Amino acid sequence: MNTRMPHVLVVGGSFGGHAFAYKLISLLLEKKIPLPHITLLDPRRGLLNPVAIPRSLVEPRFAEITFARPGEFSREMIDNVDFVHAKASYMTDTHVFVKSPLYEDTLQLKYDFALVATGRHHPDYIMPSQPTKEEFLALMNFYVLKFRDANHILIVGGGAVGIEVAGELRYHYPSKSVTLVHPHAELPPEPVSEKFKRRTLEALKILGVDVQLNTRVKTETETGVITVDGREITADCVLWTSSRGKVVTEFMDKEIFENVLDSTGALKVNYHMNLSGGQKSFENLYAIGDVNDFPVIKTAGGAIHQAAVAAQNVARALAIQCGREDTWPERASIEPWGIHTAILIGKEMGVSQLMGLGDSAGYKESAAFFGDDMSTSKCYESLGIRKSTRLRTLEDSHDGSVKALEKTAASLSVRETTTSV
Incomplete structure (x- = not known):
């Protein structure tokens, strides 16, 4: 047997x-x-x-x-x-x-x-691969210092990650220049409603993010990037979030x-x-x-x-x-x-399209979906994670x-x- x-x-x-x-x-x-x-x-x-x-x-x-x-x-x-x-x-x-x-x-x-x-x-700053918490924190601290010391930060790619990083940067560093470039006429690229896309762009502009649509980057240089049409966009720090x-x-x-x-x-x-x-x-x-x-x-x-x-x-x-x-x-x-997604833009604004609610929620209502910890406690609770x-x-x-x-x-x-x- x-x-x-x-x-x-x-x-x-x-x-x-x-x-x-x-x-x-x-x-x-x-x-x-x-x-x-x-x-x-x-x-x-x-x-x-x-x-x-x-x-x-x-x-x-x-x-x-x-x-x-x-x-x-x-x-x-x-x-x-x-x-x-x-x-x-x-x-x-x-x-x-x-x-x-x-x-x-x-x-x-x-x-x-x-x-x-x-x-x-994914690149490490999108999905860190560091095996230990200490190494993960060291990587995050590297970027904290990198962003702190930069005056003009350029984000390449207007997907959810690029949008959220741009929003966090402008929220935490309102005196810094933050530019988000995206190769298409709308963002984000996911199949969300036109209202979702429009409100996302509006929220970024409210925070002061310089959004440049229909802009495709050809190469990165020591002083920024060169677009496919030959324009130069200068920046102290370039972060690529465009690669799927x-x-x-x-x-x-x-x-x-x-x-x-x-x-x-x-x-x-x-x-x-x-x-x-x-x-x-x-x-x-x-x-x-x-x-x-x-x-x-x-x-x-x-x-x-x-x-x-x-x-x-x-x-x-x-x-x-x-x-x-x-x-x-x-x-x-x-x-x-159906479509069930949300994007947090800074700490106080969000855009959402949720089953049963559609895209009717306002900026603050959508931000509340994430709680104070970007859904960390919500996800951990569902997995029985406990503090020790x-x-x-x-x-x-x-x-x-x-x-x-x-x-x-x-x-x-x-x-x-x-x-x-």
Whole structure:
């Protein structure tokens, strides 16, 4: 009789991956179904709120609250998840290869269910990759000083991040010149209403941001940038927020997953969040958030919403394995929702288009959607994040990370020593 504990692998530990693991554990505990072995792979030693990065770039004290250390995770996560600080270097439909600078070998881990929540590649000032809170704070402090010492700051790209960074800069430094250039006639580029776009531009101008639309940058120079039409825009500091990074799926086997990878590298999913494309479907594999092709505006809240669907479907499969078919009679599914997004412009103005409310909310009402901490406490509360003065997971030290890697490999009995994948 096979009594091996099922293994659930989570690749990517930002909001989506963390929410999936937390929801899965909560569902199984509630229904008194045995927990599987859960491994979460992510280089970061903690959880970062990406929504709060624009303010963290200008306000060092604020950056302190946007990074939760492992010891502040929920009791359920600390007790039941192996947090391994490493990247998946190669993945098939049954195994993943894991590399870590803390461990000299490559580990091959077998899984029964897997969730991919790896997001996109971004510059560090948009989605910091620093593994520790100390390194993250050091990067934020670098930009705090950089912006403090600059007189004219140029933001290239009028997406949500560029708009929010420009707003924060003008709010915190009203005497500085802040220019936002955008290659199109309107901003932001997301499919929001014309009213949303118009009010966004109005709010930026109220704050004193110099917005230059239909302006495409050709190259950066020592004194600013040169546009494609030959104009020079001078600036002490240039910040690029225009690049929509590629999805992080390069570690996935291209032949095995050929039918579920679109032309951009995004993972095709169905309404159950399963990888699915053409005649090929992977019932035990899921993808959520920026990394999938689900046709919605990508937000942290949306990733958490998708995570709940994937978690219930994995919980259902585990229940069936235990003879509990009636626990969840049907698979959970989700359909693309309408426009549900908001942008904070400075501390006191925002623009929103929300389900059920449309784009009718005013500047202050939209700003209130973020609270005083750019949704940090709201998101952390939904994940059971709690404050603690003591770090309690293995991964709080170099030795702990090595032990976590060894524990995961030993429990699965699939450790192999290799030098490359």
